[in-house]
Amino acid sequence: MTRRILLVNGPNLNLLGTREPEVYGTATLDDIVALTTGAAQEAGFEVRSIQSNHEGVLIDAIHDARADCAGIVINPGGLTHTSVVLRDALTGVSLPFAEVHISDVYAREEFRHHSYLHDVAAVRVVGEGVEGYATAVRQLAALIP
Ligand code: CA2
Numbered sequence: 001m002t003r004r005i006l007l008v009n010g011p012n013l014n015l016l017g018t019r020e021p022e023v024y025g026t027a028t029l030d031d032i033v034a035l036t037t038g039a040a041q042e043a044g045f046e047v048r049s050i051q052s053n054h055e056g057v058l059i060d061a062i063h064d065a066r067a068d069c070a071g072i073v074i075n076p077g078g079l080t081h082t083s084v085v086l087r088d089a090l091t092g093v094s095l096p097f098a099e100v101h102i103s104d105v106y107a108r109e110e111f112r113h114h115s116y117l118h119d120v121a122a123v124r125v126v127g128e129g130v131e132g133y134a135t136a137v138r139q140l141a142a143l144i145p
Contacts, residue, residue: 006065009051010077024102027130039134043141062089070144072097073136080115087116098123098136
């Protein structure tokens, strides 16, 4: 059984740590990859990480995960609220996935309250800051035999 998790960060998350610290904190994307990798290793998993600002690149990475990953941790960024395509990719590969949001989307604008992934995610972690990635990976790992 493959013991690898794909970590996916969507559009604009490469800007973490450079702007809007009051919303997203001061950690960078590299910090998130490191903390997710550490939590995954404690649970017996490797991590492969991708961040892209392009929806199709994310879709291809999710499709490729079928070959060698046991689950996916994803912060889809703004695509959360817009993308049927991303939902179809995630359900299409039949891997369990965790949806993560750094901020509390329910305390923000109403358009952030709806997620196209909420009913198909195995795990959801919202509003725990970047530590939410570690929570997500632990909860997801616990679901993988
Ligand atoms: O809270 C989250 O993790 C979000 O997924 C982040 C998305 C937002 O569209 C979702 O509603 C909630 C935005 C990611 C953009 O991140 C930035 C980070 C620093 C500076 C600018 C954008």
